[in-house]
Amino acid sequence: MTDPVSNYDAIIVGAGFAGLYQLHRLRDKLKLKCLLIEAGDGVGGTWYWNRYPGARCDSPSHAYSYYFSEDLIKKWTWTERYPGQPEIEAYLNFVADELDLRTDICFGQTVNRCKYTKDQNSWHVTTADGSAFSAKYLIAAVGCLSMSNKPVIKGIETYTGSIFHTGNWPKEDINFSGKSVGVIGTGASAIQAIPLIAEQAKRLTVFQRTPNYSVPACNYKLPGKVSKKYKEEWRSTLEIMQTSRNGLPWLEGDKSLQEISEPTRTKLLEDAWQKGGLAFREAFKGTLRDRKSNNIMSTFVKNKIAEKIENPEVAKLLTDFDHPFASKRPPLDTNYFETFNKENVSLVDLNEQPIKHATLNGLETKSEIFNLDVLVLATGFDAMTGAIEKLGVIGRFGTSINDFWRDGPKTYLGVHVPNFPNFFVLAGPGSPSVLTNMPRSIEFNVEWVGDCIDHLEKNGLSYIEADPSASDEWSKDNQNLANETLFVDAKHSWYLGANIPGKPRLFYPYAGGFPKYKAACNEAKLQGFDGLILG
Numbered sequence: 001m002t003d004p005v006s007n008y009d010a011i012i013v014g015a016g017f018a019g020l021y022q023l024h025r026l027r028d029k030l031k032l033k034c035l036l037i038e039a040g041d042g043v044g045g046t047w048y049w050n051r052y053p054g055a056r057c058d059s060p061s062h063a064y065s066y067y068f069s070e071d072l073i074k075k076w077t078w079t080e081r082y083p084g085q086p087e088i089e090a091y092l093n094f095v096a097d098e099l100d101l102r103t104d105i106c107f108g109q110t111v112n113r114c115k116y117t118k119d120q121n122s123w124h125v126t127t128a129d130g131s132a133f134s135a136k137y138l139i140a141a142v143g144c145l146s147m148s149n150k151p152v153i154k155g156i157e158t159y160t161g162s163i164f165h166t167g168n169w170p171k172e173d174i175n176f177s178g179k180s181v182g183v184i185g186t187g188a189s190a191i192q193a194i195p196l197i198a199e200q201a202k203r204l205t206v207f208q209r210t211p212n213y214s215v216p217a218c219n220y221k222l223p224g225k226v227s228k229k230y231k232e233e234w235r236s237t238l239e240i241m242q243t244s245r246n247g248l249p250w251l252e253g254d255k256s257l258q259e260i261s262e263p264t265r266t267k268l269l270e271d272a273w274q275k276g277g278l279a280f281r282e283a284f285k286g287t288l289r290d291r292k293s294n295n296i297m298s299t300f301v302k303n304k305i306a307e308k309i310e311n312p313e314v315a316k317l318l319t320d321f322d323h324p325f326a327s328k329r330p331p332l333d334t335n336y337f338e339t340f341n342k343e344n345v346s347l348v349d350l351n352e353q354p355i356k357h358a359t360l361n362g363l364e365t366k367s368e369i370f371n372l373d374v375l376v377l378a379t380g381f382d383a384m385t386g387a388i389e390k391l392g393v394i395g396r397f398g399t400s401i402n403d404f405w406r407d408g409p410k411t412y413l414g415v416h417v418p419n420f421p422n423f424f425v426l427a428g429p430g431s432p433s434v435l436t437n438m439p440r441s442i443e444f445n446v447e448w449v450g451d452c453i454d455h456l457e458k459n460g461l462s463y464i465e466a467d468p469s470a471s472d473e474w475s476k477d478n479q480n481l482a483n484e485t486l487f488v489d490a491k492h493s494w495y496l497g498a499n500i501p502g503k504p505r506l507f508y509p510y511a512g513g514f515p516k517y518k519a520a521c522n523e524a525k526l527q528g529f530d531g532l533i534l535g
């Protein structure tokens with residue numbers, strides 16, 4: 001399908017939400033010759049690789065959709081309040097078919113080097129199998145949570161059981177029946193997978209380092225009339241999402257918990273908890289900015305969780321939180337805490353008994369030996385930068401992005417990188433991305449990149465790149481914005497790069513909220529792409 005010697009106007013890497021829309025935008029709106037390169041053998045991105053049991057989105061389905069096309073909104077019907085991985089993968093396949101995107105996607109190719117050549121003002125892109133392509137524009141649409149974080153366990157290569165990482169789950173069904181299973185990690189992925197694995201496994205051992213708050217998902221099948229209403233009301237839903245700090249279809253409550261006295265406060269908390277979902281986090285004003293309000297909410301959630309767990313010692317371990325509620329993205333669960341009441345499930349505190357090494361048949365901790373047929377690593381990702389650094393991007397002065405970002409990622413608007421001309425990162429570090437309902441910030445970034453390229457093409461310009469001082473200022477301002485929130489109180493969070501040994505500690509996503517981010521981008525455009533060098 002692809003001709004390795006041919007030139008493209010634009011090469012996009014990654015066929016998830018971002019890459020698919022970017023291909024459509026550049027190919028069908030700007031009429032550019034585009035190639036999308038994807039490592040998997042299907043579309044989906046995050047939702048192609050994260051097919052572990054229970055994988056499900058935490059944004060409501062009608063919000064977790066593209067909104068750039070009324071046609072797509074009208075033709076697709078979601079079946080559940082929160083879409084599961086198979087349904088999201090099916091949706092992205094539907095979009096790829098509707099927009100006829102597959103003809104310009106090269107599947108099963110892993111990009112391993114992207115080098116800018118000044119003479120030709122082009123990007124030379126090679127893949128693991130030796131194929132080579134070139135293009136004026138290079139767009140990384142590789143996702144924020146796509147580079148798996150694999151813990152270093154001494155002797156793991158000698159372990160004879162099966163190992164799976166939630167972020168790189170095989171396509172075939174894994175049967176846990178009659179097996180002894182270990183899960184390392186208690187983040188969002190583990191919280192979704194554990195209840196389902198526990199239903200099948202003979203024995204399930206969960207290895208926990210830090211407990212996580214979690215809010216009940218309260219998932220349900222969407223009645224036909226509700227889906228119909230969502231389609232009819234899509235414009236007003238979009239308006240709310242564009243105004244919301246997180247791009248979600250509701251706004252933050254107008255009163256803080258501090259302002260509400262008892263017994264009304266508990267009643268309102270209880271009502272919000274019963275509805276479940278991420279809306280609980282936003283039910284009151286300033287929960288992530290005001291410590292006193294957050295304390296009230298954190299205590300409420302802690303008590304609600306503890307009530308579900310029968311064994312007081314297990315309850316203590318599962319609620320010994322080291323961070324304020326929602327300073328890490330709170331997972332949504334279905335029977336996670338109740339799962340620890342089952343006879344076949346046990347919890348190991350890794351602080352009390354750290355893993356010493358793997359054995360032929362499992363794991364040995366400081367005080368116990370665990371024989372495991374299957375080991376599930378639910379240990380998260382080298383978030384926001386890991387997948388970009390894997391592309392082998394080399395910019396204007398022969399500098400690799402890995403070296404340029406050694407002390408932390410430098411971007412302007414979370415999209416442009418100084419000294420990397422015509423290179424664009426979608427949902428990159430310094431953009432709101434992971435703090436939002438992803439499709440909203442992705443659509444905004446894709447359209448921004450489209451506008452930049454359109455401007456260059458219409459004005460006969462060769463390149464666009466970030467001004468180093470604008471990038472420095474953007475990063476500095478972002479750290480200040482983060483310091484005004486309680487996000488920075490979660491000292492071990494991946495938002496701060498703290499889950500990866502040696503990763504620079506700073507706040508990776510943009511902390512000022514989606515509306516403020518859009519305003520900054522729009523203002524830059526109004527000022528003639530202020531903060532960017534065009535040549």
Ligand code: NAP
Nearest residue numbers: 056057058151185186187188189190209210329378379380
């Ligand atoms: P995560 O939140 O980073 O959780 C990883 C877990 O593994 C943590 O419990 C962590 O413990 C543990 N861990 C990591 N390295 C370890 C080690 N060496 N030894 C022992 N334990 C270790 O990763 P995730 O659960 O995959 O979720 C990542 C993000 O993906 C979420 O925050 C969310 O944004 C997104 N996500 C969303 C959904 C959804 O939409 N519903 C579902 C899944 C994921 P510590 O906490 O002590 O580091």
